[in-house]
Amino acid sequence: MGKTVFIDFDGTYAHNGVIPEGHVRAVEQARRNGHRVLLCTGRPKILVAPDHAAVFDGLVAAAGGYVELDGMVLADRRFPADLARRAVELLEANDAVYILEGPDAAYVTSQGRDRLRRLITQGEQAANFGKAADGILGPLQITDDPASETFAKITCFQLAVPSAELAARLGPEVDVVPSSIGSLGERAGEFFLAGVDKSVGIAVVERHFGLDRADIIAIGDGHNDLEMVAYAGTGVAIEGGVPELLALADLIVPAPQHEGLVAAFERLGLIDPPAQAA
The missing domain is CATH 3.40.50.1000 (HAD superfamily/HAD-like)
Incomplete structure (x- = not known):
């Protein structure tokens, strides 16, 4: 080979x-x-x-x-249930626009989906997503109880605080990298299990x-x-x-x-x- x-x-x-x-x-x-x-x-x-x-x-x-x-x-590999619950509580408390990503489903709240659609299709960031916006929005599932879902990663598009600060509050079990869309700035990022x-x-x-x-x-x-x-x-x-x-x-x-x-x-x-x- x-x-x-x-x-x-x-x-x-x-x-x-x-x-x-x-x-x-x-x-x-x-x-x-x-x-x-x-x-x-x-x-x-x-x-x-x-x-x-x-x-x-x-x-x-x-x-x-x-x-x-x-x-x-x-x-x-997915977030343990307790860590998932704490992560969602912090995201909600910090007015986040986010997706909970598992292999078979990607979850948003109904309000979160509406905010995400406006952000990536109508706002100043729309040009940075282009046709990728359809591929992101299309498969999303609405959840009324995000803390109960299982997921491997969180993609956050907008936060009230820098993403590194939120990761620090979650503790050493979680790491974060900046968003692949650099123009989203420090209040966006991708959260995943440490290691x-x-x-x-x-x-x-x-x-x-x-x-x-x-x-x-x-x-x-x-x-x-x-x-x-x-x-x-x-x-x-x-x-x-x-x-x-x-x-x-x-x-x-x-x-x-x-x-x-x-x-x-x-x-x-x-x-x-x-x-x-x-």
Whole structure:
């Protein structure tokens, strides 16, 4: 077997929900060439469209908390019930707009969904979401009792306090990274269980297949990609990504709008460059 490649979704494989055709072809060609290619996203499984997931050999979702290969779930870590209750109480007390994300369902309150829709489709942030807004809003389920739901991750779009402050109040069981939409600022972020990140999900796949880490490639652009790019034998960052990630990367390639994955796959020998005209 050749290399095993882990690709972030938002900002890497897709831009504002739009996936370049060249990226799909590159993944398909790399797989035909004997390489494994997995999607490695902060999104929960429920927010990854089945036709998008079908292009890949497997899925690492929920920022490393969920791993699925060939329909077999290898990891599914969720907030313990007491911690989930405390997190929801703090979110509600701080006027948060948030989604509780599990693999099979993503939950919002009815008021939260209305606020979220206005924020990402009508407000000043709308341009930063583009077509991705439909993919986020469409699968959401309304809950009247959010503290009773099971979830692996919380994506918060708006808070009355900085997200780091709320994480500190929750204690050492929870970590937070800034939102992948940088313009949302410090009062947004992604909350997840301490010790869970994308490299943890990659390690599950590594053990399952008995991989050599030197043969692992990770490609991303955001704060939640730092650990996986550092962990991989070869780390690739997207131009315009967070500075900390650019500093870690072995290779930097263009953004999705310019089919950066095609350039990455060619330079890494995963696919053949197009034949030159005579």
